[in-house]
Amino acid sequence: MRRLLLALATLFSVALSLVPTAARAAYTPGTYTGTMTDGATYKIEAPTGWNGTLVLYSHGYSSTSSTEPPLDAGDAATGAWLLGHGYALAASSYATTGWALEQAFPDQMAVLDLFQSTVHAAPTRTIAWGHSLGGMITAGLVQLHPDRFDGALPMCGVVGGGVGAWNQGLDAAFAFKTLLAAAPTALNTSPVQLVHITNPFGSLGAALGVLNQAQATPQGRARLALAAALGDVPGWYAPGSAEPDPTDFAAREHNQFLWDTNPDFFFLFAARAELEARARGNVSWNTGVNYKVQLGHSINQDEVVGLYAAAGLDLDQDLQTLQNATRIAADPGAVEYLESNIVYNGELGLPVLTMHTTGDGLVTPNNEQAYASTVRSAGDNQLLREVFVHRAGHCTFTPAETIAAFQTLVHRLDSGQWRDSTDPDLMNGEAAALGTLNYAPPSFIQYQPPQFLRPFDAGDI
Numbered sequence: 001m002r003r004l005l006l007a008l009a010t011l012f013s014v015a016l017s018l019v020p021t022a023a024r025a026a027y028t029p030g031t032y033t034g035t036m037t038d039g040a041t042y043k044i045e046a047p048t049g050w051n052g053t054l055v056l057y058s059h060g061y062s063s064t065s066s067t068e069p070p071l072d073a074g075d076a077a078t079g080a081w082l083l084g085h086g087y088a089l090a091a092s093s094y095a096t097t098g099w100a101l102e103q104a105f106p107d108q109m110a111v112l113d114l115f116q117s118t119v120h121a122a123p124t125r126t127i128a129w130g131h132s133l134g135g136m137i138t139a140g141l142v143q144l145h146p147d148r149f150d151g152a153l154p155m156c157g158v159v160g161g162g163v164g165a166w167n168q169g170l171d172a173a174f175a176f177k178t179l180l181a182a183a184p185t186a187l188n189t190s191p192v193q194l195v196h197i198t199n200p201f202g203s204l205g206a207a208l209g210v211l212n213q214a215q216a217t218p219q220g221r222a223r224l225a226l227a228a229a230l231g232d233v234p235g236w237y238a239p240g241s242a243e244p245d246p247t248d249f250a251a252r253e254h255n256q257f258l259w260d261t262n263p264d265f266f267f268l269f270a271a272r273a274e275l276e277a278r279a280r281g282n283v284s285w286n287t288g289v290n291y292k293v294q295l296g297h298s299i300n301q302d303e304v305v306g307l308y309a310a311a312g313l314d315l316d317q318d319l320q321t322l323q324n325a326t327r328i329a330a331d332p333g334a335v336e337y338l339e340s341n342i343v344y345n346g347e348l349g350l351p352v353l354t355m356h357t358t359g360d361g362l363v364t365p366n367n368e369q370a371y372a373s374t375v376r377s378a379g380d381n382q383l384l385r386e387v388f389v390h391r392a393g394h395c396t397f398t399p400a401e402t403i404a405a406f407q408t409l410v411h412r413l414d415s416g417q418w419r420d421s422t423d424p425d426l427m428n429g430e431a432a433a434l435g436t437l438n439y440a441p442p443s444f445i446q447y448q449p450p451q452f453l454r455p456f457d458a459g460d461i
Contacts (some may be wrong), residue, residue: 005445007037010363011392020458022216027121033069036114038095043069044088045079046119051086053410054115054123056149058108058130058137060395062097063271069093072153077399079436082406091114098274101162101341104215105138105144112148126269129153131395131405132363139371140342141354146349147240153410155355156395160364160370160452161343163335165285165363167207167454169327170284171294172193172231173268176323179223179318181210192269193280195328200270207269208261218311225249225307226318227258227439229300230291233264234452239393240364240440243359249303249310255298255392263394267362276340279332283338289454291322299450344371347380349429353409353422355384358447361390370452385412385422388447391440400437401444404430 023204030198032044057072072091073079079089092107093102108128124371126149130138135157159167167379173194191321192210193203214220228235234251236243237259244251295301308315314324356365368386375381387408389401397405404427411421420426 002293019287028119030119031120031194034114036092036095036107036110036400038103038107038116040095040103041069041089041093042111042114044090044111044115045072045073046081046088046115047086049086050088050121053086054090054112054126055082055126055127056089056108056112056141057089058092058093058104058128058134058141058144059091060130060132060134061271063274064097074395074402077397078402079106079377081399081434081437083404088115088119093358098271099162099278099341101133101137101140102278105140108137109145109148113419123282124378125150127151127153127275127406127413127432129155130157130366131155133139133158133396135159135363136342139344139354142350142352142453143342143344143347149350151350151413153406153409154352154354154362155397156357156360157354158367159344159354160340161457162341162368163343164370164452164454166272166284166338167451167456168231168364169268169272170286170432171289171291171454172227172264174286174325174343175209175227175230175291175322176210176224176327178322180214180225181207187225188411194269195272195276195284197269197273197276200265200273200293203256205327207265211260218307218426219313221250221253221257221401222304222307222313223312223318224257225253225300226295226302226315229298229304230294230453231299232300232364232450233259233361234359234364234392235300235303237393238394239396243390243392246302247306249306249307252300253307254301256361263362276334279334279337280330281334283330283334284376285328285330287327287329289327292319294453295319297451297453299321318363339456344374346373346374346376348378348380348383351383351385351409351412351418353405353412355387355388355389355397355405356449357389357391357393358445359390362394365447365449366452367449371447373455386416386449387422387424387427388445388449390443390445390447398431398438398440398442400431400434401427401442403434403437404442404444
């Protein structure tokens with residue numbers, strides 16, 4: 001009998017050793033922070049009464065370093081709602097700031113591994129979400145690691161891809177410099193640099209000086225409107241304001257001026273330098289671009305025509321000036337870096353719901369048209385849905401709107417069907433039911449994003 005008991009004990013020990021540790025250890029709720037081997041910090045919040053779903057948050061662009069644990073939700077109210085409904089949260093800070101996709105992808109995947117070893121349980125479902133550059137990272141994570149995720153919610157993301165986004169920005173900057181800042185003036189002695197930027201804040205300061213001078217005259221405002229049109233910048237800026245009438249060209253141009261002032265010119269004339277250092281060269285080009293054709297595709301064409309006429313300027317002459325100006329070629333190796341960090345192939349293996357404001361002048365809503373087009377070209381867009389909030393600003397969603405979008409994605413994961421779950425009226429009703437989580441009326445809207453002006457085509461390099 002003793003031998004039999006010993007044999008059974010040995011068999012039990014062997015069998016137990018074959019069971020994964022996470023499956024036989026107790027789930028351990030709590031808040032966990034720490035530092036990973038590459039210096040990135042992380043935060044994990046595992047609630048009591050966990051429902052088995054892990055929500056991995058990717059934060060947006062940051063130009064300042066911080067040793068504090070990262071936010072694991074876009075805002076405190078949304079994070080509290082998720083935790084209160086049994087969702088676990090996790091995030092990393094990424095090892096670097098700036099255009100940090102190269103570090104963000106492995107750091108975010110490392111957090112997924114840390115979650116399991118920290119809370120001693122494996123999630124039954126993992127959802128990726130994020131804002132702005134974090135929305136771009138979210139879409140990249142599910143493209144690169146579709147086996148690790150069940151759904152994704154990229155919000156206000158650069159989902160037109162890195163190459164297209166920086167090309168579109170270059171078009172706006174090129175028109176601005178060519179028509180308004182071709183040479184330094186007595187008030188702006190630093191040159192406005194478009195690419196291979198060596199003095200980012202000198203270039204930004206010079207650009208802002210020219211911007212303010214131009215805004216003071218009808219001719220300058222017309223040319224600023226043309227530059228904004230080539231970047232497809234909406235004529236709506238303040239989140240709490242009503243959208244200007246489409247024919248109120250003066251108000252729309254003033255709002256585009258505000259976008260230029262903050263934050264667009266920072267990225268066009270300063271932050272580009274950080275990306276160029278990463279990529280070891282210029283990532284953008286405008287060789288072969290016909291700016292008359294580009295203006296014809298812009299949402300702001302009528303505004304430009306109207307303001308040029310009011311200022312007594314010849315629009316065709318300025319377009320010809322752009323056409324004749326010396327063009328900018330990209331450095332192929334730098335473009336390859338930006339392709340990796342990242343452009344999209346459109347191949348979705350899981351449900352993705354994107355969300356964007358219609359009045360976003362930093363990451364313009366036409367990014368969504370580019371993403372949907374890429375998904376369609378890959379052969380099947382049944383896994384993708386896009387929803388829009390009628391509001392000015394970048395990522396200016398209320399917590400209620402964010403939670404309504406999240407619930408829509410969860411419904412798709414639970415039911416296997418989108419059905420009418422992305423209907424704006426239905427989503428507005430779900431957001432309204434969240435009461436105090438609405439600091440503005442829910443504003444989901446049926447919206448067709450305009451054409452992305454510079455989709456990436458490797459043959460253009």
